[in-house]
Amino acid sequence: MTRTVAHDRDPAASADTADTAETAEPAVVVRDLTKAFGATRALDGFSLTVPRGQVTGFLGPNGAGKSTTIRILLGLLRATSGHAEVLGMDPWRDAVRIHQRLAYVPGDTNLWPNLTGGEAIDVLTHGAKGAAHRRRREELIERFELDPTKRSRTYSKGNRQKISLVAALSRDVDLYIMDEPTSGLDPLMEAIFTQEVARLRAEGRTVLLSSHILAEVEKLCDTVTIIRAGKDVESGTLEELRHLTRSTVAATTAADHTALTAMDGVHDLVAEHGRLRFDLDDGAMHEVLPELTRMEVTGLTITPPSLEDLFLRHYGDDLSDGAARREAAQQETAQQETAS
Incomplete structure (x- = not known):
């Protein structure tokens, strides 16, 4: 056609x-x-x-x-x-x-x-x-x-x-x-x-x-x-894959954040000058948001994981020495195979 x-x-x-x-x-x-x-x-x-x-x-x-x-x-x-x-x-x-x-x-x-x-x-x-x-x-x-x-x-x-x-x-x-x-x-x-x-x-x-x-x-x-x-x-839509890793939450509040620190799904919380920043598991969002409301936050930003975050979830710091050696070996053998 x-x-x-x-x-x-x-x-x-x-x-x-x-x-x-x-x-x-x-x-x-x-x-x-x-x-x-x-x-x-x-x-x-x-x-x-x-x-x-x-x-x-x-x-x-x-x-x-x-x-x-x-x-x-x-x-x-x-x-x-x-x-x-x-x-x-x-x-x-x-x-x-x-x-x-x-x-x-x-x-x-x-x-x-x-x-x-x-x-x-x-x-x-x-x-x-x-x-x-x-x-x-x-x-x-x-x-x-x-x-x-x-x-x-x-x-x-x-x-x-x-x-x-x-x-x-x-x-x-x-x-x-x-x-x-x-x-x-x-x-x-x-x-x-x-x-x-x-x-x-x-x-x-x-x-x-x-x-x-x-x-x-x-x-x-x-x-x-x-x-x-x-x-x-990993395979799926970006939206599907984003559910597999953590979002980043930034909040502004003068309230005590002790309860938040103890909640499941909250990671790496940093508090400084009335500003909170932490990573949040996707499944914990429905429990954490009511607590943030109780804390009367005056500013709130929730950033979903980027594709880079998803990528680093699997590769971390080893993005390359082994991979480069692998590529060189593959190319050399592939050239030999093509020539034959």
Whole structure:
């Protein structure tokens, strides 16, 4: 079925797409996936679901298994065991058909050095034609401030990344897979990227966004899966995940706070000059709020946990020496496997 790009859509069509997405099968289903590189297990029983019509965040530091998962979904690696399905197809057997229906943005884009940027976009979009595609392509080239007449070998990393983004975002496909897509972009271009993904989200498009930039994921994603050491350790909407960790409460009161200190669910309370600050378990909120009312607080702020709080719940301080070693081992073995 042919779909028109964003410019040609009307609100009713977008609403229909969103309604259909709610009942459709997920765009990506991964269950108990494992991938071993020699003695190293890059994936160890990993599971992931990407609902249609949503932006799904895929979080983890380098070496956690994000890129390995994406390479399996793209048909570039074969899983050791487990189940992977993309748009209802097997990514290893049906890679060609799948690639006709998805757009991919890698974290480091390698281009053909003698092609111009415009020619590289043509290759990456598989020669997509039509007035709507041309309009969208030109709009994106302008938005990302890209000169498509230059040879690819002259581009900086950021400009190579723009080529990949223009090519992917100009395509009218069923699934967008983005692996660290803002790598090399300056803050202004990161903002443009955020706007473009928000646009896809508003249109009910399906996006898998892999990133280690927490603010990026928190701003854009409907659901989040956190991966650690090849395992999924948390998955759900941000609202669901926030219930799994503590909120921060700040209150202003002259009353005695002894009773509050003794209450279950109150942690790390600090009192100074009439100001209280403490962490609060989600389940204790209904007991603590009446006590705060009794204390006649004159100011109250309750801050739900950020995505960073959720992330650090699983990673704490060890975000990286082991992960970096793991990534290096995976890349070396993957290169050997690809070469063979």
